[in-house]
Amino acid sequence: MGVEIKVQDLTKSFGRSLIWKDVSLTVPAGEICVMLGPSGTGKSVLLKTLIGLLKPDYGSVVIEGTDIASCSEKDLYEIRKLFGVLFQDGAMFGSMNLYDNVAFPLREHTRKTESDIRAVVMEKMELVGLVGAEDKLPGEISGGMRKRAGLARALVLDPEIVLFDEPDSGLDPVRTSFLNQLIVDLNAQIDATMLIVTHDVNTARTVPDNIGLLYHKHLAMFGPREMLLSSEEPVVRQFLNAQMIGPIGMSEEKDADELESEKGQELPPLPPIPMQLDPSNGIHRRSQREPGLWCRENGVTPPPGSFDENMSMAPGAF
Numbered sequence: 001m002g003v004e005i006k007v008q009d010l011t012k013s014f015g016r017s018l019i020w021k022d023v024s025l026t027v028p029a030g031e032i033c034v035m036l037g038p039s040g041t042g043k044s045v046l047l048k049t050l051i052g053l054l055k056p057d058y059g060s061v062v063i064e065g066t067d068i069a070s071c072s073e074k075d076l077y078e079i080r081k082l083f084g085v086l087f088q089d090g091a092m093f094g095s096m097n098l099y100d101n102v103a104f105p106l107r108e109h110t111r112k113t114e115s116d117i118r119a120v121v122m123e124k125m126e127l128v129g130l131v132g133a134e135d136k137l138p139g140e141i142s143g144g145m146r147k148r149a150g151l152a153r154a155l156v157l158d159p160e161i162v163l164f165d166e167p168d169s170g171l172d173p174v175r176t177s178f179l180n181q182l183i184v185d186l187n188a189q190i191d192a193t194m195l196i197v198t199h200d201v202n203t204a205r206t207v208p209d210n211i212g213l214l215y216h217k218h219l220a221m222f223g224p225r226e227m228l229l230s231s232e233e234p235v236v237r238q239f240l241n242a243q244m245i246g247p248i249g250m251s252e253e254k255d256a257d258e259l260e261s262e263k264g265q266e267l268p269p270l271p272p273i274p275m276q277l278d279p280s281n282g283i284h285r286r287s288q289r290e291p292g293l294w295c296r297e298n299g300v301t302p303p304p305g306s307f308d309e310n311m312s313m314a315p316g317a318f
């Protein structure tokens, strides 16, 4: 059913360079979360800290009662089995064909026979649409195929938690849509807790149950999708609507002169909140909330046109 990740007061620096501080959030069991943030704000560092590849300076990451920031190597090894990770660069072994790459975690972490391994590998290859490409080397296939192979490998141990680091970077818009559908379908099927780092605003607006935004060395906001999509908070609003007007500049923060020159410029109204992407079989995911529920429960009027099926399907609706 997926497990919760509870992050409390997490702080990470490299040498004297602070990456982020006091990051607290709960990634709820079985839900899909998206983490956004300008390049270099430490999203990949956060994912690596969540699986214990990097140690935080302070704070805790509690999964099933174990704090992976302070637990023993042995406990960490056990907890890691709960995770499937799709790294930013795919992290395929270049000299191994796709079959062996996908089979790797099974050979490493289980005592399955080769014929059992074959059944699992082929099931996952089929899931991501790569049957027939098993003998290819990672260098011989397109970036999109590498991403899908990485996803197949992330899934072979039937993870309770799947972390995706920019699964859609370098993909064309059509393949990004297919990948998003695959993620939603997977969540419906395996109920794993999912955390996706992406720069794709459309993905952020339509796929997750919750959205977080890392900015300026802290977690600017984290909460239900509707909360962020109806937020007037300048950084959240600028980022989720891919606008130039706002506090975020080309090199992180704008200076006082730049902000002064924007005074009087009208921000466009918030666009409608689109419907959340449904699983392709039309049956709602267990963690999916009714459209508009968060807004209603919190007395927030969503932007006009929100949750209109036709509106959210229109190209460039965001």
Ligand SMILES: Nc1ncnc2c1ncn2[C@@H]1O[C@H](COP(=O)(O)OP(=O)(O)OP(=O)(O)O)[C@@H](O)[C@H]1O
Pocket: 014, 019, 037, 038, 039, 040, 041, 042, 043, 044, 045, 046, 088
């Ligand atoms: N192992 C490391 N040692 C030292 N500094 C590191 C290390 N890993 C990351 N950093 C630094 O941490 C900062 C955040 O890096 P990170 O890769 O997490 O950014 P990001 O938000 O994922 O960016 P992008 O959107 O471009 O992928 C960068 O300044 C980077 O140079």
Ligand SMILES: [Mg+2]
Pocket: 043, 044, 045, 088, 165
């Ligand atoms: Mg990154």
